[in-house]
Amino acid sequence: MSVSIEVLDDPSRTCSALMVGAAMSGGDVVLTGGTSPKVAYQEFVTAVKKVGMDLSRTTFWLSDERCVEVDDDRCNYRMIKESLLDPLAGSTQPTMHRIKGELGPEAGADDYERTLRDAGPPAFDMVLLGIGPDGHCASLFPGQETLQERSRLVVGVPQAGLEPFVPRVSLTIPALTAGRQIVFLATGESKADAVAEAFGPNAGPDPAVPSSLLAAEAKQITVLLDAAAASRLNAGGRV
Numbered sequence: 001m002s003v004s005i006e007v008l009d010d011p012s013r014t015c016s017a018l019m020v021g022a023a024m025s026g027g028d029v030v031l032t033g034g035t036s037p038k039v040a041y042q043e044f045v046t047a048v049k050k051v052g053m054d055l056s057r058t059t060f061w062l063s064d065e066r067c068v069e070v071d072d073d074r075c076n077y078r079m080i081k082e083s084l085l086d087p088l089a090g091s092t093q094p095t096m097h098r099i100k101g102e103l104g105p106e107a108g109a110d111d112y113e114r115t116l117r118d119a120g121p122p123a124f125d126m127v128l129l130g131i132g133p134d135g136h137c138a139s140l141f142p143g144q145e146t147l148q149e150r151s152r153l154v155v156g157v158p159q160a161g162l163e164p165f166v167p168r169v170s171l172t173i174p175a176l177t178a179g180r181q182i183v184f185l186a187t188g189e190s191k192a193d194a195v196a197e198a199f200g201p202n203a204g205p206d207p208a209v210p211s212s213l214l215a216a217e218a219k220q221i222t223v224l225l226d227a228a229a230a231s232r233l234n235a236g237g238r239v
Contacts, residue, residue, distance in 0.1 A: 002220055002221070003199055003215055003221045003222075003223065004220075004221070004222050004223065005199060005223045005225065005230070005233070006222065006223065006224050006225065007225050007226070007227060007230040008224060008225070008226065009226070010226075011036070011185055011186075011187060011224035011225055011226055012036055012037075012039040012040040012043055012185065012187070012224075013040075013043050014224055015036075015037070015040040015043075015128065015183060015185045015224050016040045016041070016043035016044040016046075016047060017047070018126060018181075018183055018222070019040065019044045019126065019128070020044060020047050020048070020053070021126075022058075022125040022126035022181075023044075023048075023053065023055055023058040023094070024053060025125070026057030026058055027058060027059075027124075027125030027126065028058075028059045028061060028122040028123070028124045028125055029058065029059070029060055029061070029124065029125060029126045029127075029128070030060075030061045030062070030063050030124050030126065030127040030128060030129075030171070030176075030179065031060050031061065031062055031063065031076075031080055031084075031128055032062070032063040032064070032076070032128050032129050032130055032138065033063075033064070033076035033079055033080075033130070034130040034185075035187075036130060036185050036186065036187045036188075037128060037130060037185060038079055038083045040128075040185060041080065041083045041084040042083055042084075042087075044084065045083075045084060045087045045088060048088065048091060049088075049091065052091075053091075053092075054092045055088070055091065055092050055093060055094040056092040056093070056094070058094040058095070059094060059095040059096075059097065059119075059122070060080075060094050060095065060096045060097070061097050061116075061122075061124070062076060062077065062080075062097070062098055062099045063127065063128070063129060063137075063138040063139075063170070063171050063176070064076065064099070064138040064139035064157075064168055064169060064170040064171065065077060065098070065099035065100075065101035065108070065139075065168065065169050065170075066101055066139075066160075066164060066166050066167075066168055067101040067102065067103075067104055067105055067108060067166055067167040067168060067169065068101055068102065068166055069102050070098075070102065074164050074166065075101065076099075077098040077099070077101075080096075097112075097115055097119075099111075099112045099154075099169045100112070101168070101169055104156070104167065105156030105157055105158050105167040105168060105169055106156040108156065108169040109152075109154045109155055109156040109169045109170075110154075112153075112154045112169060113152060113153055113154040116153050116154065116175070117153070121153060121175070121178075123178060123179070123180065124178065124179035124180065125179070125180050125181070126179065126180070126181050126182075126183060127176055127179035127181070127182045127183065128183050128185065129176070129182060129183070129184050129185070129211075130184070130185060130186060131184055131186050131191055131194050131195060131198060131211045132162055132191075132194065133162075133190050133191060133193070133194055134161060134162055134194065135194040135197055135198055135208065135209035135210055135211050135212065136161060136162060136210050136211070137176075137184070137210055137211040137214065138170045138171055138176065139157045139160065139168035139169070139170035140157075140170055140172075140173065140210045141157070141160065141161030141162065141210065142161060142207065142208045142209065142210060143161075143207055143208060144157070144161065146170065146172065147173065147207050147210055147213060149172045149173070149174075150172075150173075150174055152172055153171060153172055153174065153175040154169060154170070154171055154172065154175065155169070155170055155172055156168075156169055157169065157170055173213055173214060173217065174217075176214060176218075177214055177217040177218040177219075179218070179219075180219060180220065181219070181220045181221075181222065182214060182218050182220065182221045182222070183221075183222045183223075183224060184199075184211065184221065184222070184223045184224065185224050186223070186224070186225055186226075186229040187225070187226045187228065187229050188226070188228050188229055189228040189229070189231060191228075191229045192228065192229055192230070192231045192232040193232055194209065194211070195223070195225060195229050195230065195232065195233065196232035196233050196234075197209045197212065198211040198212040198215070199211075199212070199215070199221075199223050199233070200232070200233050200234060201233075201234050202234075203215070
């Protein structure tokens, strides 16, 4: 396991470059919701169009989803469709496996579990995650039983630990850490405490900070930060 922390002027652009690298080889890439990833997706589209990249062998997955209809503003898939998939119209299209959050947390989790297992399950080439101000990643929230799940790839989350307070469906820690590379993307001062607790020099696995649990099991983690998100890290962070 290794954790690499990079403090950058434009972490979203670096994230998009990593996405291009994973997609270029026809990889399986896990996408996530959030404002910073949305910027990375837009950068990715620009790069793909610039070089005319063939995405026909690339497969996108979702880390988690809110249990809302697909046209709801809170739907992660809707954001990804609008910022990434729709702008790629006219290009060779990737395969996209969305989580059917509208089925509810348990049925939605069972459905996505079947989809993943029917696919292999895939060894994800890149897993993109954000980190919440409470330290959560995907929809794995502090102190919840979902953090202990080791037999399933997908779990239902009946009660979210942070807004929006709607049920969720989420990949589990074993599913996330099976990826070849996990990339955390975080920007803004509101993430600074969580980043320090998860990846700072004194960090260790702590159920109160779910993102910290991945470091103990993942093959490789890259943490992309702007200066504000890195502001609580001690010199050097943890490498």
